[in-house]
Amino acid sequence: MTEPVSAPFLYVVVCAAGIADGVGTLLDGARAAGWDVGVIATPTALGGFFDVAAVEERTGRPVRSAWRTPATPRPFPPPDAIVVAPATFNTVNKWAAGIADTLAVATLCEAYGAGVPVVAVPCVNEQLALHPAYQDSVRRLRGMGVRFAEGGFRWEAATELLAQVGADARGEPVRGTGR
Numbered sequence: 001m002t003e004p005v006s007a008p009f010l011y012v013v014v015c016a017a018g019i020a021d022g023v024g025t026l027l028d029g030a031r032a033a034g035w036d037v038g039v040i041a042t043p044t045a046l047g048g049f050f051d052v053a054a055v056e057e058r059t060g061r062p063v064r065s066a067w068r069t070p071a072t073p074r075p076f077p078p079p080d081a082i083v084v085a086p087a088t089f090n091t092v093n094k095w096a097a098g099i100a101d102t103l104a105v106a107t108l109c110e111a112y113g114a115g116v117p118v119v120a121v122p123c124v125n126e127q128l129a130l131h132p133a134y135q136d137s138v139r140r141l142r143g144m145g146v147r148f149a150e151g152g153f154r155w156e157a158a159t160e161l162l163a164q165v166g167a168d169a170r171g172e173p174v175r176g177t178g179r
């Protein structure tokens with residue numbers, strides 16, 4: 001069984017992109033904003049795209065990538081929100097299609113049914129972003145309530161969108177949006 005947490009709990013899903021080695025920026029920003037954090041990596045991302053030991057030290061939790069057995073305690077509490085960053089072409093398309101073949105994508109697929117807010121920070125090159133399947137996937141995920149960062153990849157975009165999620169949940173206006 002997982003220990004009780006006082007802070008809201010954030011899952012960070014890390015996909016295999018060269019930029020993944022900067023995930024510490026997101027972790028630090030989320031923790032500074034009051035989130036407790038657990039990281040779930042795609043199997044490919046776990047294979048050398050970021051420093052797993054450094055992330056585990058930073059979060060105080062194991063990085064997850066594989067399903068646990070029924071007898072194994074849950075290492076994370078249920079999420080209050082999820083960030084997927086960097087969100088790759090492959091993950092976005094599998095997620096939108098409901099292809100839950102990894103713990104990372106299954107977690108994203110389950111979030112919709114659980115009502116967990118999700119923020120995606122894409123890291124997709126211009127050519128792949130123009131692919132009709134990717135465009136359809138982004139539309140579908142937006143229709144499911146996923147918030148996508150715009151304007152190129154920035155780790156800080158995740159914490160900015162998380163602030164919006166929190167303000168929306170509290171019914172507060174979000175600075176700079178005119179709402």
